[in-house]
Amino acid sequence: MRGPRGTDAPTSAYPGGYDAGNGHRTGLPEGRRPVEVLNPANPLWGSNGIAFGPDGRLYVAEFLGGRISALDLAGGGLDVVVPADGPVRSPDDLAFGADGSMYIADLVPGRVWRRGPGGEYTLVCEGMENPNGITCIGDRLFVNEMKMDGRLLELFPDGGEPVALAEGLALGNAMQRGPDGCLYYPHMVTGQIWRLSPDGGVPEMVADRVDRPVAVRFDRGGVLHVLSLGPEGIVTRIDLHGTGSRTRITSGVVGLDNAAFDAENRMFVSSYASGGITEMSPDGRTRTIVPRGFDGPYGITIDLGGTVYAADHYRVAGPSAPLPVLPGPPAPGSGHGEARGSEEGDVTSHLLAPFVHGIVADGELLHLTSQFGDVRTLDPGTGSLRTRVSGLRRPLGVAVSRDGSLVVAEAGGGRVLSVAADDTVTVLAEGLGCPTDVALDAAGRVYVSDERAGAVFRIEPDATTAVVTEGLAAPQGLTVQGDTLYTVETGRRGLRGISLTTGASWTEAEDLPVGTAPRTAASPTDAESELFSHGLPGLAPGFAGIAAAPDGSLVVSGNAEGTVLRLTPSGPR
Secondary structure, eight states: OBOTTSSSOOOOSSOSOEETTTTEESSOOTTOOOEEESSOOOSSSSOOOEEEOTTSOEEEEETTTTEEEEEOTTTOBEEEEEOTTSSOOOEEEEEEOTTSOEEEEETTTTEEEEEOTTSOEEEEEOOOSSEEEEEEETTEEEEEEOSEEEEEEEEOTTSOOOEEEEEEEESOOBOEEOTTSOEEEEETTTTEEEEEOTTOOOOEEEEOSOSSEEEEEEOTTSOEEEEEOSTTOEEEEEOTTTTOOEEEEEOOOSSEEEEEEOTTOOEEEEETTTOOEEEEOTTSOEEEEEOOOOSOOOSEEEOTTOOEEEEOEEEEEEESSOOOOOSSOOOTTSOTTOOOSEEETTEEEEEEEEEEEEEEEETTEEEEEETTSOEEEEETTTTEEEEEEOOOSSEEEEEEOTTSOEEEEETTTTEEEEEOTTOOEEEEEOOOSOEEEEEEOTTOOEEEEETTTTEEEEEOTTSOEEEEEOOOSSEEEEEEETTEEEEEETTTTEEEEEETTTOOEEEEEOSOSOSOOSSOOOOHHHHHHHSEETTEEOOOOOOOOEEEOTTSOEEEEETTTTEEEEEOOOOOO
16 A cells, blocks of 8 residues: 555455546446545554554554554555554554563553564553553553553563652643653643653653643654644644744644654654644644545434535544535525535545544434433534433434434444434333334334344334344444335345335445444444543544435445545436
């Protein structure tokens, strides 16, 4: 795979028969829907910790992808060096020791790994709580915990119990040795930067009132750069060891995560929210090295103006170009087909909304579900976000009924719920295996896909369920168009059409890039346990959403490669 500085455009890493050059699927079988890819596949599945290795390449930890890639800045080559099917589950940060060993903070399992120069893995430490910021000083290894009342520890790769140097960190993260030999690290919650001698002692606060600090990095001249995790892409430069002056620049890179400086003092940054690698100049100008894209996408929806919105785990985003709309004036508040938000090439960020997985458009509003267990309503025009329900167990798909109430699939609770305008919750059905998505037909009847049962059910007025179709392989996204119900069958990587009048079903598309990639899927039990990690969201199972467009096409989350797919009608069946 080669980035924009190489000779080739990024291509799909998923064996689904896609031609990234023209954005259309090749070799379409007769009777299947044509498929258009609305954005390039994401080369990096989120980009978190980054560091230059002994070979001069820039190494990138992909927390959501469960792997580490290495980027050749000169040639543009991007190679996976720590694969997703290895012992490392969720790499969040990395550092290199004096002997060339790579040390990896594996956040959700609470482990730290050593990958030797020959590629062998050794477990350095386990039992930590959200190990995140990691750095080396010669042969010494230091790690902090991203949690309230977290610790900063020295670890000993050759054996020995960890030594806690500091406690009480308010969410630690990326740290580094400063010119004075001290360890510098952020308190993400309090907006402070602290330092501590690597030999211990009393920590000292060196800067406060810093915008949402997620990482501290020193350039080659010893100037401290503090990255903000917010939507503006703010970097604050603090000349701690000189004049003490502060300079703040706004880059527009949504959700900054980490930074690294090369031998020429060029600054490269990563984004947890959208992946990619970006070169950032001192004045805030940016140059894309590896393009940013989707972390998912998960649920997907389309407003009446043709704007596509996707729930993308850390944000609401969508393809930058709207879909075609039907002739006639756009609906009020529909956005008139114009993408709103922060432009990132082929993908636009509309809002940082952590851990969103389900989404549905409703006039001027968007309704969202969150891994945190929330159902929220967003007004994209004002940016206001109102919590409707909290404390649910992994709510996923969401739909709007004719009376304006919301219908929600509570995957972890085995229920389908109704949320009224006054936020009253009513149970429509319970005892399901893993209800994943919901849809309503023209008569207002509710349908639910059950990923675990391999079936789609209709919910009757007496809260019983009737089988619409069964024998499916992990059905997820669900939508109704006319008298046809469509579901994304992730186990067979296809799209199924189901007649609501005859019950007949058929394949509308196959070999779609849907499912879980690149990180190896956990067992259902492990997947539930990974949802949260010591009070913070951890890893989430994939969710391939689907939505019907005003022009008769369908859009599908190509969540196995980070794309949005548009499936146009294939003509009369």
